[in-house]
Amino acid sequence: MVESQADWKEIWAKAPAEGIALAMWRLPNQSQQVLLQDVAGGARVDAAQLEQLGSGFMVAPFVGQPYFLQASSLAYKSASNSVIFQPTSAYLVEDFLLKHSFKAQVADSVEQIKKGQFQKVVLSRIDVQGLQTDFDLCDAFERLCQEYPSAFVSAIYLPELKNIWLCATPETLVSQDSAGIFRTISLAGTQSGIDANGNKLAPSEARWSQKEIEEQAYVSRYIIECFKKIRLREYIENGPKTVLAGNLMHLKTEYAVNTREHAYPGLITQMLGLLHPTSAVCGTPKEAALDWILRTEKHDRSLYSGYLGPINLASETHLFVNLRTVQISQGQATYFAGCGITEDSDPEKEWQETQMKCQTLQRVINASL
Numbered sequence: 001m002v003e004s005q006a007d008w009k010e011i012w013a014k015a016p017a018e019g020i021a022l023a024m025w026r027l028p029n030q031s032q033q034v035l036l037q038d039v040a041g042g043a044r045v046d047a048a049q050l051e052q053l054g055s056g057f058m059v060a061p062f063v064g065q066p067y068f069l070q071a072s073s074l075a076y077k078s079a080s081n082s083v084i085f086q087p088t089s090a091y092l093v094e095d096f097l098l099k100h101s102f103k104a105q106v107a108d109s110v111e112q113i114k115k116g117q118f119q120k121v122v123l124s125r126i127d128v129q130g131l132q133t134d135f136d137l138c139d140a141f142e143r144l145c146q147e148y149p150s151a152f153v154s155a156i157y158l159p160e161l162k163n164i165w166l167c168a169t170p171e172t173l174v175s176q177d178s179a180g181i182f183r184t185i186s187l188a189g190t191q192s193g194i195d196a197n198g199n200k201l202a203p204s205e206a207r208w209s210q211k212e213i214e215e216q217a218y219v220s221r222y223i224i225e226c227f228k229k230i231r232l233r234e235y236i237e238n239g240p241k242t243v244l245a246g247n248l249m250h251l252k253t254e255y256a257v258n259t260r261e262h263a264y265p266g267l268i269t270q271m272l273g274l275l276h277p278t279s280a281v282c283g284t285p286k287e288a289a290l291d292w293i294l295r296t297e298k299h300d301r302s303l304y305s306g307y308l309g310p311i312n313l314a315s316e317t318h319l320f321v322n323l324r325t326v327q328i329s330q331g332q333a334t335y336f337a338g339c340g341i342t343e344d345s346d347p348e349k350e351w352q353e354t355q356m357k358c359q360t361l362q363r364v365i366n367a368s369l
Helices: 005-018 047-052 096-114 137-147 210-229 267-275 286-296 347-365
Strands: 021-026 032-038 056-060 067-070 073-078 120-130 152-158 163-169 172-176 181-192 236-245 248-258 307-311 317-321 325-329 332-341
Touching: 005 021, 005 032, 005 073, 005 137, 005 152, 021 056, 021 067, 021 137, 021 307, 032 056, 032 067, 047 056, 047 267, 056 152, 096 120, 096 286, 096 332, 096 347, 120 286, 120 347, 137 152, 137 163, 137 347, 152 307, 152 317, 163 347, 172 267, 172 307, 181 210, 181 236, 181 267, 181 332, 181 347, 210 236, 210 248, 210 267, 248 347, 325 347, 332 347
Parallel strands: none
Antiparallel strands: 021 032, 021 152, 032 073, 056 067, 056 307, 120 332, 152 163, 163 325, 172 181, 172 317, 181 248, 236 248, 307 317, 325 332
8 A cells, every 4th residue: 555645656757667557536525545556558448348347447538438447556545734835827828829710610610500500519629838847746636636625636647648637527427336326417507716806706606697507408408318218217306506616616417316226237337328428528419519529629639528537446436527637748738628509609708718617727737836
């Protein structure tokens, strides 16, 4: 068992040369951190075999087969309480051409919606910045854990991809605990959780527009449609309600199913296959929205808006949508952010939403200890 921060840093430093795949995470509202090593480097698997896989960590791209990291070894430690940092002023610098291109994509998407091609589509963009010379992955992970206690915080390294992904995502895709309770959520709609004076707002102070309410409703309806496809009627629905994730607020609806009481074996695999990619990261209808995304976006989403999390550990599985994420490679940080486009979308406001989402992670990554 490896418990010290120094030991964990050494493991991360040696992994590329040794071909070891790594996953480090902390579940929402918990203090325990976990470090998993797969000495075989991870392998592509079929997500439909999730229940048959051993204990480990799964990470999937937006499109394509997931990777499975078999737990060669597991290490645990409690979160550090000594990480104090001051955010720097290194926020996004607006690039005119990037902004113009993204706003044009939003405008084109709105026109497609008005023509009836789809009802909603989620577009994403990237922002590439140089890393600070003193950047340390494990320190950044600690800062994210402290800043986002209710998020799933993780860092992964896959030898095949030759880069590191760090995320602090607020969105559960599917989970099932040791008592057999299955959960999923719909999360959509975004506004700042900070007022004009820099103070955090209470969720009760949120004011949602019709566009944002409708955007979240699309995601909720899609989940219910998935339940209907597998003839599942016994579920609990809670929401929508406003939740705070870092400095952003969202609309969230929770769904729960007791798989033992209602005899739904294999529900997590069934719903994973139906949900991914969710309408919160793709659109509605899924096929038409996905086709538009692949033709419109100029970057490779790779693991962004895919899913990741521990599976079959202590009879529990927790998979999350890979949002609020940054790809780290060769001294550069590539930040990903997306927004849901509906008929009422305004290109300037959608650009500003992606700005807020990028800054959510950047202000922690660029912080000084």
